[in-house]
Amino acid sequence: MESVALDLDNYRKLLKEYLLTHDETALYQAEQLSKLSVQHNVSPEEIIHVHIKALKELYPELPEEVNDSLNFLLEAMISYGLALQEYQHLREKQSALESEISVAANMQKTLLSTKKPEIPGLDIGAISVPANRMNGDYYHFIYDNDHTLGIALADVIGKGIPAALAMSMIKYSMDSFPEDLRQPSRILENLNRVVERNVDPSMFITMFYGLYNPKDQTFSYASAGHEPGFYYHKETDHYSEIEAKGLVLGATNNATYDQEVTQIEAGDCIILLTDGVTECHLGDRFIERDEVLDVIKRYMHLPAQEAVEHVYKHFERLQDFHLRDDFTLIIIRKDV
Amino acid sequence: MDFKSCVNIRQEWDIVGARQLGREKAKELGFGTVDQARIATAISELARNIYLYAGTGKVRFEIVDQLDKKGLKIIAIDEGPGIRDVSQVMQDGYSTSGGLGAGLPGVKRLMDFFEIRTEWGEGTEIETIKWVR
Numbered sequence: 001m002e003s004v005a006l007d008l009d010n011y012r013k014l015l016k017e018y019l020l021t022h023d024e025t026a027l028y029q030a031e032q033l034s035k036l037s038v039q040h041n042v043s044p045e046e047i048i049h050v051h052i053k054a055l056k057e058l059y060p061e062l063p064e065e066v067n068d069s070l071n072f073l074l075e076a077m078i079s080y081g082l083a084l085q086e087y088q089h090l091r092e093k094q095s096a097l098e099s100e101i102s103v104a105a106n107m108q109k110t111l112l113s114t115k116k117p118e119i120p121g122l123d124i125g126a127i128s129v130p131a132n133r134m135n136g137d138y139y140h141f142i143y144d145n146d147h148t149l150g151i152a153l154a155d156v157i158g159k160g161i162p163a164a165l166a167m168s169m170i171k172y173s174m175d176s177f178p179e180d181l182r183q184p185s186r187i188l189e190n191l192n193r194v195v196e197r198n199v200d201p202s203m204f205i206t207m208f209y210g211l212y213n214p215k216d217q218t219f220s221y222a223s224a225g226h227e228p229g230f231y232y233h234k235e236t237d238h239y240s241e242i243e244a245k246g247l248v249l250g251a252t253n254n255a256t257y258d259q260e261v262t263q264i265e266a267g268d269c270i271i272l273l274t275d276g277v278t279e280c281h282l283g284d285r286f287i288e289r290d291e292v293l294d295v296i297k298r299y300m301h302l303p304a305q306e307a308v309e310h311v312y313k314h315f316e317r318l319q320d321f322h323l324r325d326d327f328t329l330i331i332i333r334k335d336v
Numbered sequence: 337m338d339f340k341s342c343v344n345i346r347q348e349w350d351i352v353g354a355r356q357l358g359r360e361k362a363k364e365l366g367f368g369t370v371d372q373a374r375i376a377t378a379i380s381e382l383a384r385n386i387y388l389y390a391g392t393g394k395v396r397f398e399i400v401d402q403l404d405k406k407g408l409k410i411i412a413i414d415e416g417p418g419i420r421d422v423s424q425v426m427q428d429g430y431s432t433s434g435g436l437g438a439g440l441p442g443v444k445r446l447m448d449f450f451e452i453r454t455e456w457g458e459g460t461e462i463e464t465i466k467w468v469r
């Protein structure tokens with residue numbers, strides 16, 4: 001309504017030109033005017049008003065009925081004008097929200113940042129991409145003075161801001177655990193209690209915790225209902241599922257978790273993922289776990305970081321660049 | 337206050353009466369057709385809310401004459417249930433009709449001044465002004 005008051009002279013000129021010539025140019029200019037009017041919040045009733053005025057100036061003898069009918073039309077347009085203003089207002093509000101979320105997303109990135117450790121003898125690749133702005137997946141490496149490597153991978157069922165908030169809690173609980181708390185099953189048991197006490201029962205968190213010990217070359221792990229990863233045995237050139245039993249975090253207050261252990265040989269790989277990987281949609285159907293593994297295999301000859309990135313790009317393309325769920329994939333390879 | 341500046345709202349039909357009286361006042365004051373249409377729409381919304389949610393009430397018109405400007409004041413009063421959460425009601429997109437544009441936020445946009453006083457269980461009074469430009 002403000003700034004560009006619809007210019008009556010200009011409108012009259014255009015209208016006259018059009019009525020005389022039926023020239024497409026005038027219509028093109030009318031289109032430009034229409035666009036500009038929307039941009040400047042000029043409502044349809046104002047355009048009709050200008051139209052009536054211009055018409056009366058061009059045809060002083062304008063029949064009463066035509067004049068009245070145009071006023072009738074003007075009345076009928078009022079709600080469209082209001083809808084336009086509301087739309088503009090909502091747009092402004094949305095962009096304010098967007099920037100707020102941006103700030104939150106950046107903050108989350110900083111809060112949950114983890115450094116991929118450089119460990120002699122291990123090649124590590126990790127990628128985690130949120131479906132929306134904030135990530136409900138979380139991974140963390142804990143590399144200790146004693147040279148063990150802890151790997152935490154968690155997934156909040158659900159995505160977006162609530163999931164991201166829950167993840168920050170997991171991260172800070174883990175930070176507060178005593179240094180000598182390293183056993184995967186014990187870590188999950190402790191986290192389970194934290195989640196059970198603090199998080200709404202409708203929210204579930206699955207989690208995998210693994211501990212690599214270079215001294216005896218073992219990988220111990222436990223899972224709280226987390227999507228099973230894959231283990232690659234170099235010797236037999238065979239992939240198997242990394243399975244471990246355990247309830248999702250927060251389901252009961254005294255859940256216990258079985259801890260498994262495997263010997264890890266040169267060339268073997270540990271592949272960990274979240275269900276954002278296995279639940280990629282292809283059209284209407286979920287992709288099968290076998291297909292996921294096939295894709296992973298295709299890139300396994302690459303260094304671990306390149307491999308995870310290629311796998312991600314593959315699924316991103318497959319889903320037309322619209323992730324439905326947060327996507328996290330970690331590959332750890334024991335060098336030969 | 338002169339006699340013909342208040343319309344009682346009891347039936348849906350009275351909404352039309354309120355619009356009409358409002359439009360006459362607006363014309364007298366020299367509002368253009370666009371503003372007349374906007375004022376009439378605002379009156380409709382207020383009167384319809386009275387009819388729908390309070391059952392009965394009234395819409396009153398006053399001419400505001402200040403040194404530098406003149407305007408039309410519309411006051412909608414009822415002793416209905418009142419509005420529990422005004423700030424929610426004033427948000428875009430809240431109205432039960434769900435449609436874009438209308439409702440109380442629409443009234444606020446159509447007019448230049450808008451004030452609402454309401455007490456849960458006691459009634460609602462909405463005062464709004466449009467200045468002649």
Ligand SMILES: Nc1ncnc2c1ncn2[C@@H]1O[C@H](COP(=O)(O)OP(=O)(O)OP(=O)(O)O)[C@@H](O)[C@H]1O
Nearest residue numbers: 385386389390416418425431432433438439440460
């Ligand atoms: N005079 C009133 N007395 C009691 N409640 C009211 C009154 N006016 C509005 N309300 C309440 O405020 C809500 C919002 O009113 P508003 O006019 O903005 O939208 P609406 O009437 O629900 O839908 P619309 O007006 O778009 O058809 C109403 O649903 C009603 O609950």
Ligand SMILES: [Mg+2]
Nearest residue numbers: 381385439440
């Ligand atoms: Mg209403």
